[in-house]
Amino acid sequence: MPTILIVDDDEHQQILFEEELKDEGYDVVVAGGAREALDMVANTPPDLVVLDVAMPGMDGIEALGQLLARNNRLPVILHTAYATYKDNFMTWSADAYVVKSSDLSELKSEIKRVLAKRSEEPPAQ
């Protein structure tokens, strides 16, 4: 099954997202911050990253640029409590933008869509 890296600084939300996505059958790994996530991606690249935006230290927008600079094919979904970043050009390089909700159906369907889209593309050369 595809591996999903959840990057979120809130422990309760980490647990919630991890449980729900495991129930969907994904392998899930968790990073509590952007720098930890960059290290994890460098060591064991996941198939998709679910990335929080407002985090202490490096935020999700900066992390998005750094992740794509290291691997331009890495699928990333921004997952944030705020809709305001959606208009920010810096977030447009994410594959999807999902506003956090207690109902995770949008996140789940976006993960499916992005993974399906990525598997249709020719592999990187």
Added chain:
Amino acid sequence: MPQPKPMPWTQDTSEAAMLTSSSKSTRARVIAMVLAGGQGERLYPLTRDRAKPAVPFGGLYRIIDFSLSNCVNSGIRRVFVLTQYKSSSLDYHIHFGWDILSHALGEFVRTIPPQQRTGQSWYLGTADAIYQNIYTLEQERPLLTLILSGDHVYKMDYRAMIDFHLDRAADLTIACIPVPRAEAPRFGVAAVGANGRINDFQEKPADPPPIPGLPDHCLASMGVYLFNTATLVRQVIADAKTDSSHDFGKDIIPRMIGSHAVYAHDFQDKNKKPQKYWRDIGTRDAYWEANMDLVAIDPVFNLYDPDWPIRTAPITSPPAKMVFNEPPPGGRCGTALNSLVSPGCIISGGRVDRSVLSPDVRVDERAEVTESILMEGTTIGRGCVIRRAIIDKRVHVPDGVTIGVDPAADAERYIITSNGIVVVPREMHYA
């Protein structure tokens, strides 16, 4: 060569029409991004110590001054210059020469070195240069972004292009100039429909599509792109996720044809000559020829039109001086004819013909300089003969040296271009 007629979709550029339509372009929020990061290897050794846009041109100018003057003359006063290789000379020129706008009114010409916010390397191509500066676009949020090259010589009012773009609700408008079909394989070439919409675009095509009704000409891209900013951002992001060459001409534009409204804008030259003038200073020969375009009695490129001033950094040198007027035969006579002579030059009993002299050049007695470009601080000793040469800054040519006279001897010492121009690198020392 007969000049092609205006393209059928060309707008009315009469003064009255311009007056009534100029409001749109002035209302739209436009920024310019000038690509100034190229290595300019084909201009070596002129680019040994400086970026291509910083190469001196026309005596007083740097090549980038033409694009920047076009911006300011067109009312585009928020200009970013994206620098990269050997940017120190360019950076200094921009700070010293172009800090002329009102910061209080939000106007600026500013250099940005690579930020590595969204990339770990230097710019991989023209599109990557924009991708790595999306942060700047986010800070500015312009409606339209004008992408320019820092190494082109031309005079263009970008307002006419902006109006054209807005009138057609275009996503991307590319300024184009008709070129003879034989020369077209050097350029990006657009195939257009009757309304100016581009339905095919190929970079350096072997078999370039002619202009409808003008079988001997093609529409060449001038590397001047006007994008809706949101479209630009989406396009460079999509491109960054591929293994393309990250180039506007090769990758972005061909991919947008068909799915987006991409138009060709027929370049309206502000140079007021029968032949439209636009030059890509890509090679040493092109560089020499473009300089020679300035020196004729009726030059094909006119620096002297007050309606379209070309600006540069202020010069602090004293006036040029020509001295000695001794009677022939045998008398020393300091003359410069059909030439551009910058402040600070002293022609001391030598003869300069069809040449371009940057500030503080000295030509000593009985020296002859013909069809040559002498850069700042260079001195030509007594009795030298200099023909068809480019001599970079602060070269002190000793008495009696000849350049451009004996090709075999020149080849041992200097760089010779394919057209036989001799190039002497900056601060070259003579033993």
